[in-house]
Amino acid sequence: MYTELKNQFDPLDIDIMTALQENARIPFSQLAEELKVSNSLVHQRVRKLREAGVLKDPIFPLRAGPLGYETCAFTMIMLKEARYLQAIVDELRKIPEIVECNNISGRYAIMVKIYTVNNSHLRDVVYEKIQPIDGIEGTNTFIAFETAFSRDVPLKLD
Numbered sequence: 001m002y003t004e005l006k007n008q009f010d011p012l013d014i015d016i017m018t019a020l021q022e023n024a025r026i027p028f029s030q031l032a033e034e035l036k037v038s039n040s041l042v043h044q045r046v047r048k049l050r051e052a053g054v055l056k057d058p059i060f061p062l063r064a065g066p067l068g069y070e071t072c073a074f075t076m077i078m079l080k081e082a083r084y085l086q087a088i089v090d091e092l093r094k095i096p097e098i099v100e101c102n103n104i105s106g107r108y109a110i111m112v113k114i115y116t117v118n119n120s121h122l123r124d125v126v127y128e129k130i131q132p133i134d135g136i137e138g139t140n141t142f143i144a145f146e147t148a149f150s151r152d153v154p155l156k157l158d
Contacts, residue, residue, distance in 0.1 A: 074112070075112050075114060088133055089103075098112045
């Protein structure tokens with residue numbers, strides 16, 4: 001059973017991260033008041049968490065559906081040879097419909113997450129933008145009907 005995380009955080013760090021997960025726009029002064037600590041301590045801890053790479057800059061994530069992206073798909077990519085990996089990743093990064101790219105184990109070396117306007121648009125992305133990339137042997141695409149849930153990693157493991 002997993003009981004420890006790589007980095008150890010004290011209860012205040014966990015309280016700060018939890019609060020920021022719920023509302024990244026909360027003023028540090030309000031957060032300090034809620035946690036019953038000084039404003040400067042909250043600033044110091046957040047700076048420490050950023051420097052440690054735990055906290056990313058707060059952003060407003062965009063929801064694909066309301067923007068007109070009706071199709072979400074995952075495409076698995078086979079490479080002709082492993083030496084093509086970085087060049088392929090560099091080319092995939094240029095395709096705006098690809099929102100995530102992962103190097104994975106198994107027969108497929110890369111898995112990308114794609115948002116497109118519709119299935120026809122998806123076909124064009126896969127056939128005209130991904131498959132022609134030098135070093136790609138083949139692809140296998142799965143369309144997601146819906147995202148049942150998405151969440152951050154847990155702060156505590158039981």
